[in-house]
Amino acid sequence: MKKFLNSTDTLLEESLRGFALAHADIVRYCAEPHYIARIAPSRPGKVALISGGGSGHEPLHSGFVGFGMLDAACPGQVFTSPTPDQMLAAAQAVENGGGVLFIVKNYAGDVMNFEIAGEMLDCSHDSLLVHDDVSIPEHQGMGRRGIAGTTIVEKIVGAAAEAGADLAACKALGEKVVHATASMGVALTSCTVPALGKPTFDIADNEMEMGVGIHGERGRERKQLASASEIVDYLAAIIDEELRPARGQSVLLHVNGFGGTPLLELNLIYGLAYQYWSQRGVNVARSLVGNYTTSLDMAGCSLTLTLLDEEMLKLWDAPVHTAALRWGC
Template structure:
């Protein structure tokens, strides 16, 4: 295994150090480097906090900044941050209006974020939204149900904009829970993930195979299928997504094509073109788009497609200014 690293044990710490130094206009380390927070916090605004294992960059640290997250915690590769890290983020980010924690639906993340809320709840007003946009886990009957994957970005962006406008904690939670029911994602991979600590690939594929329904921790999907042309692959993903989401008349759709770490931009845009053509062929107009590598699984050669059905208010919040290391507009 060849990677640009010194040791597997120090890789995450050295990477996060580089991130903070490269983006010091947006972020700083919290106390004892337990979290990363916005350089300039807004007093009296509900703080939005998230986090997860390393290996998914730029999520979540790349989304810390104006109009999105106020703080994020990074665990070891594919491992939840500790309750101590999450509590440190709460202490750093809460400026008086409380904190909403955005948590992906994985057992380790849920356990540690829930523990941090229990331990810090006597000093802070806290609540949590659990993101579960991934389609495929619900088919296996394992764990707590659908995983939180690329749709997490959409929820963090919209909630971040709403928090900037002064929305209180209870309303932010309600907004996030409503969004979660109208966002669905599914991924496909052409190879497994090489984890630095083990130097092993999480799953192996033959030269003419692909894995449908993969997760962002290098998990295999629900089916190993023969490799196909791009349009056929994208059609399978989109068909599954549309069958699993309730499309109502007048829905305003956001289409997000996300690279999982090892897929070049040319292939992502090709996939976007096919996905948009297919979805609009189902009379679902695409009004907003995002294409790029934002929620990764280390070096996985793969992509995910996310479809979000948004209200007029949510479209406005998506369009609102954002200034983070990974996401910036206008």
């Protein structure tokens, strides 16, 4: 294994320091406990949006801190939930009279620790659970995982909070976006966790893993490597069956890379997915292509489709200024 690091023990802290230095006009870094927060204070009464999760998924979540998205992000160690004290400290630092909304991906550690932080927080607060991974049956175990659709949720709810929506309205909007969003991923390789030093699972050169998560988990089935067209048809058919977009329905199509797939290939995947839904009369009104919810160095990608209404479309287009997303500012 070859990695740019000094020590696995200091990797997260050194990375966060570097990130904050690179984007010092947008964010600040608190070292103890770890969190990233907006450097510019939000307006009084604005709902504070806080998310977080294990590191290794960059730019999720720290890269989405800034105007129009998150007020703070709590990064845990690689693929490890942040701790309640991180979440509590971040909430206390950015709460500005409008209460706090925690945006939580549906993983046991994240859910439990955000709940504990909420119990210790002495201001109005609520949680929004993201569960967009349709590779998992809806009622299996803890239910579906939160994956690349989290970016869509954070952008749309972030715009609403910036525009003055209150805590209840932000949560209701977030739930609407979650229920209108479905994602599924495919991996061509595993990823290598620095502390482990080897791939999390073995896969042959002529195989692919369908329905992978973002923590190096195996998928729901292993298949022989197929053409890009066949892969897109497989993923898109499952998403389409879940959401059942009507002819003329406007959608946002997000092709997300897992960290080890070049844009040359991600753009090819987007073109095929665009063709898949366009041929069915669906209006692909907005797009997002790139590495936004990664899994360290995994080669692979996911498709995300969100059914848009006029409110969601307007909020997606609203100005945003973060390290990873910026337009209209």
